[in-house]
Amino acid sequence: MSAVNLIAVFAENQLGQMGRITQVLADAGVNIRWVTIATNERLGVIKFLVDKCDLAYESLHQKGWTASLVEVLAIEVEDKPGGLHTVADCLARNKINVENSSGFVSNNRAVLLIEVQDVAAARQILTKQTLRLLSQEEILTL
Amino acid sequence: MTYWDQKTETIERAALEALQLKRLQAIVRRVARKVPFYQRKLADCGVQPRDIRSLADLRRLPFTTNTDLRDTYPTGLLAIPSEDVLRLHTSSGTTGKPKALFFSRRDVDNAAELMARCLVMTGVTHRDVLQNMMTYGLFTGALVMHYGAEKVGCLVIPAGPGNSEKQLLLMQDFRTTVIHVTPSYALYLADFMEKKGVDPRRDLALRKAFVGAESYTEETRRKIEQALGIDVYNSYGLSEMNGPGIAFECEHKCGMHIWEDNFLIEIIDPRTGEPLPDGQTGELVLTALCREAMPLLRYRTRDITSIIPGPCSCGRTHRRLHRMTGRSDDMLIVRGVNIYPQQIERVLMSLPSVGRNYQIVLEGLDEMTINVELAEAGFDGHVEHLTRLQSEIVDRLRAEILTKPKVHLVPPGTLPVSEGKAKRVIDNRSL
Structure with missing residues (x-):
């Protein structure tokens, strides 16, 4: 990705x-x-x-x-109550320390951008979870 | 090993000292006869020319200061008839009344001769192309280098300072191999080349730079050497004693040989005026042994340095001066602490993420702020890393200068640059 x-x-x-x-x-x-x-x-x-x-x-x-x-990771978040919590919880359980983050909603799709120390490692962990990571192309065509 | 004047440059110490004494006696006799200012000064010290029997008697002679030169302006220190004067320079970088400095025909030639020794000492030959980026005019820096390089037989390009586009064009078209430049302008040029996509190692023929007219640190030397892919030689001079070419580094770059057949050197404690032994740091005092138009006895240079004891492997017997650690005029007193800007520069230039330009601003009641440019490669997009670097700079500076300055990191290329002498310190204190 x-x-x-x-x-x-x-x-x-x-x-x-x-x-x-x-x-x-x-x-x-x-x-x-x-x-x-x-x-x-x-x-x-x-x-x-x-x-x-x-x-x-x-x-x-x-x-x-x-x-x-x-380089950041873009995580798709369900646009409903508890959506962000699911992601935050997943990050915490997997001990991924977020240095900076920001988020936005576009066409009813919510995206969380996170900056982490080791992008490759975090990506590997997150793709094993149920979370969906967006590519540069995907995030630009939301 | 090549020399310009092997006999003089490798003269035995005993023969050198005999020559110095002979010249010292002659110069004291001459000023006692020709210069009313020195007649008075010698009388005040109770010294007559015949009292100078050994080099140790130098200590009996009066000092000459900056102020003396201003007080006797314009012709009070002239030792030859005014019609025999060939050239006038004035001192650089000072405010108020200037100092007038006269050269006879022999002085002009001798200054070039010493400069030629310096150039050859660093490996310059008649095949070199020397682009001279110092200011031509009242300042001695450019002209003395110009004459010296011509004596060696170099192609000399009298470019003068500034106009970086033109400098680069000259370097490209005429395959310049040597530049004579101030440290701040050398760094600016390196930056300029980078912006223009010019790689000096690939696109230019540069191999050496003579960097002077401002004091700078070993770290800055390395920065210039790396940025331009050249050897940088430190040089020392002052207008009161000919200008540049008084002391220069040889190929070993381990201190600047000062031409002792022309200058008697002393290091003194600037507060008491007492001489210090070799190796100790103090103010450099020079006596010009060969200057005809305007010989100065025991001139207090206000430059802080030390004499490096022991011989040099280049074979020259003339002793070496350590890099100037400051000019006593440059010293800042902030919250009661004496600080030389060079100390700050040394700390900054030792950090790879720090760029090439900085500025020390003093304001209010003794608040010191240092604006520091980040290196282009030092930015990775994270404000936290900038904050961390800023605190690291503060900590390191506090360890060096014993007071805690404010530090502001700024993007590369945002601080003002000067194409001549850099103005690093801005003092707006309302004291």
């Missing part, structure tokens, strides 16, 4: 930074499907799920931004 990549951008936590980055992506014709921002005082990292990851990386890099790809 191909991994799901987010594009992460290092930006100082200050006014207007987000706009400067989204401008670059817009100019390059990159569509943003999902965004999450992590900050710690002046440090800021903005992560995007985009349709054209490599193009996004190239365009940002060319404009002088510091970017990196981050």
